Amino acid sequence: MRxxxxxxxxxxxxxxVLAGGTAWAHILNEKTQFPDIASSSYAADxxxxxxxxxxxxxxxxxxEAPLTMKDLAVWVAxxxxxxxxxxxPEDLKMLQEKALQKGLVPTLDGxxxxxxxxxYFFGGKVSLEGQNPEAVPQKxxxxxxxxxxxxxxxxxxxxxxxxxxxxxxxxxxxxxDHHGSYTVVIAGKEYPLDAHTRxxxxxxxxxxEGLNVVRSLIALEGNEYHHGIFFLQAxxxxxxxxxxxxxxxxxxxxAPEDTSGRSPASMWLLGLGGGAVILAVLLFAGRKMR
Numbered sequence: 001m002r003x004x005x006x007x008x009x010x011x012x013x014x015x016x017v018l019a020g021g022t023a024w025a026h027i028l029n030e031k032t033q034f035p036d037i038a039s040s041s042y043a044a045d046x047x048x049x050x051x052x053x054x055x056x057x058x059x060x061x062x063x064e065a066p067l068t069m070k071d072l073a074v075w076v077a078x079x080x081x082x083x084x085x086x087x088x089p090e091d092l093k094m095l096q097e098k099a100l101q102k103g104l105v106p107t108l109d110g111x112x113x114x115x116x117x118x119x120y121f122f123g124g125k126v127s128l129e130g131q132n133p134e135a136v137p138q139k140x141x142x143x144x145x146x147x148x149x150x151x152x153x154x155x156x157x158x159x160x161x162x163x164x165x166x167x168x169x170x171x172x173x174x175x176x177d178h179h180g181s182y183t184v185v186i187a188g189k190e191y192p193l194d195a196h197t198r199x200x201x202x203x204x205x206x207x208x209e210g211l212n213v214v215r216s217l218i219a220l221e222g223n224e225y226h227h228g229i230f231f232l233q234a235x236x237x238x239x240x241x242x243x244x245x246x247x248x249x250x251x252x253x254x255a256p257e258d259t260s261g262r263s264p265a266s267m268w269l270l271g272l273g274g275g276a277v278i279l280a281v282l283l284f285a286g287r288k289m290r
Contacts, residue, residue, distance in 0.1 A: 026195055026196050027195075027196070027197050027198070027199060027203055027205065028047075028050075028196075028198055028199070028203070029047065029198070029199045029200060029201060029202070029203045030043040030044065030046075030047050030200050031203070032203060033046070033047050033050055033057075033061075033198060034046070034050075034058075034060055034061040035059075035060055036060045036061055036062060036063065037061050037063055037140075040063040040064075040140050041140075042063055042140035042141065042143055042144045043063075043200070044200045044215075044233055045140075045143050045144040045146075045147035045148070046061060046063065046140065046143045047198050047199070047200050047231075047233075048147045048198075048200075048215070048217075048231060048233070049075075049143055049146065049147055050198055051197075051198035051217060051230055051231035052079075052150075052155075052158050052160065052217065052231075053078055053084070053158075053225050054075050054078050054079050054146070054158075055075065055078070055086075055143065056074060056078065056085065056086020056087060056091065056092065056095075057085075057086065057087045058086065058087065058092075061139065061140075062139060063138060063139055063140030063143075064138050064139070064140060065138065065139050066111045066136045066137075066138060066139070067111065067112045067117070067136065067137050067138065067139050067141075067142045068110070068111050068112060069105060069107055069108050069109060069110055069111065069112050069116070070092070070096050070108050071112065071139060072105060072112040072116060072117065072120060072121065072142075073095065073096040073099040073100065073104070073105045073108055074086055074092055074095045074096055074099070075121065075146075076099050076104045076105060076120055076121055077095040077096070077098050077099040077102075077104065078095065079121065079158070080099075080102070080104060081158075082095065082098040082099065082102065083095050083098060084225075096108050104120060105120050111136040112136065112137075112142075113133060113134050113135060113136055113137075114128055114131040114132065114133050114134075114135055114136075114137055114145075115128075115133035115134065117137065117142055117145065117146070118133075121146060122146075122149065126149045131145075155217070156220065159219060159220050159222065159223035159224070159225065159226075160217045160218065160219055160220060160223065160226075160230075161217070161218055161220060162215075162216070162217065162218070163191070163213075163216030163217050163218035163229050163231070163232075164186040164187060164189065164191065164213065164216055164218075164229075165186075165212075165213050165214060165215070165216065166186050166187050166212065166213060166237075167186070167210065167211070167212050167213075167237075168184050168185065168186055168208045168209055168210065168211050168212075168213060169185040169186065169187075169188070169209070170184070170185040170209060171183075171184050171185075171205055171206055171208055171209045172184075172185070172190070173193075173205060173206070181193075181195070182205045182206075184205070184208060184229065184232075186213060191218065191228060191229045192227070192228035192229070193205065193228055193229050193230075193232075194219065194226045194227055194228050194229065194230035196226070196230065197229065197230050197231065197232065198230065198231050198232075199231070199232045199233070199234075200232070200233040200234060200235075201232065201233065201234030202234075208232070208234070211234045212234060212235060212236060212237045213232055213233065213234060214233050214234070214235040214236075214237070215231070215232075215233040215235075216229055216231055216232050216233065217229065217230055217231035218230070
């Protein structure tokens with residue numbers, strides 16, 4: 001009986017360790033979306049495009065690297081919903097080839113210029129503002145340029161629309177809930193959050209209460225990728241003189257520090273470590289009870 005009780009107790013502890021804090025394990029922010037963008041001035045726009053499934057979830061983003069035609073082809077293919085993913089080299093190659101076959105880009109060779117970004121991502125419908133058309137942008141620069149020019153019509157094509165802005169008055173949900181179903185209240189209205197929400201700010205959604213949302217995205221009905229709010233960006237509320245059009249959000253202040261102190265990787269390491277400790281206790285207890 002004592003042995004069975006010990007086993008049940010250890011099992012419960014193991015489940016608690018492994019599940020604890022994982023409600024936001026699928027939520028990524030500027031520190032966890034890519035390992036190399038947290039200090040980039042373009043981090044918010046990179047996460048924004050990743051939320052829209054325009055930038056693939058590759059191991060790294062390399063914001064200061066030159067934008068190549070292969071990079072641009074992938075972004076264009078994802079924006080046209082020619083496929084999902086992009087996490088593996090095989091995914092990327094497939095997306096590049098689809099963009100080429102559809103005539104969305106003329107080549108996969110060499111670097112992309114600002115003119116290429118305007119021509120192939122926007123179909124020539126936006127203008128360059130001071131950029132040399134023949135210059136090669138960095139990937140971070142290109143991401144910021146694109147993010148600032150995605151209008152309501154393009155968002156609709158992507159299955160999204162601008163979400164609410166303002167103070168998060170309340171957060172409903174439990175960080176211990178493995179399914180991570182959260183809702184946030186902004187301007188008196190409750191909004192569900194997608195399980196894979198991308199954020200610029202604390203990764204732990206329970207820390208968003210009282211923060212100001214300067215940009216958000218909400219999925220339209222029928223969106224194959226998301227439901228509810230799937231992007232949140234925290235920052236200082238703009239003054240009336242600083243208010244901008246919906247398609248040109250004000251440059252936010254640095255996002256509040258994430259005090260959760262735990263990334264998804266660290267949570268799994270914690271769980272594995274806890275499991276090892278519990279296993280050792282079980283083995284020791286088993287010997288004592290023989």
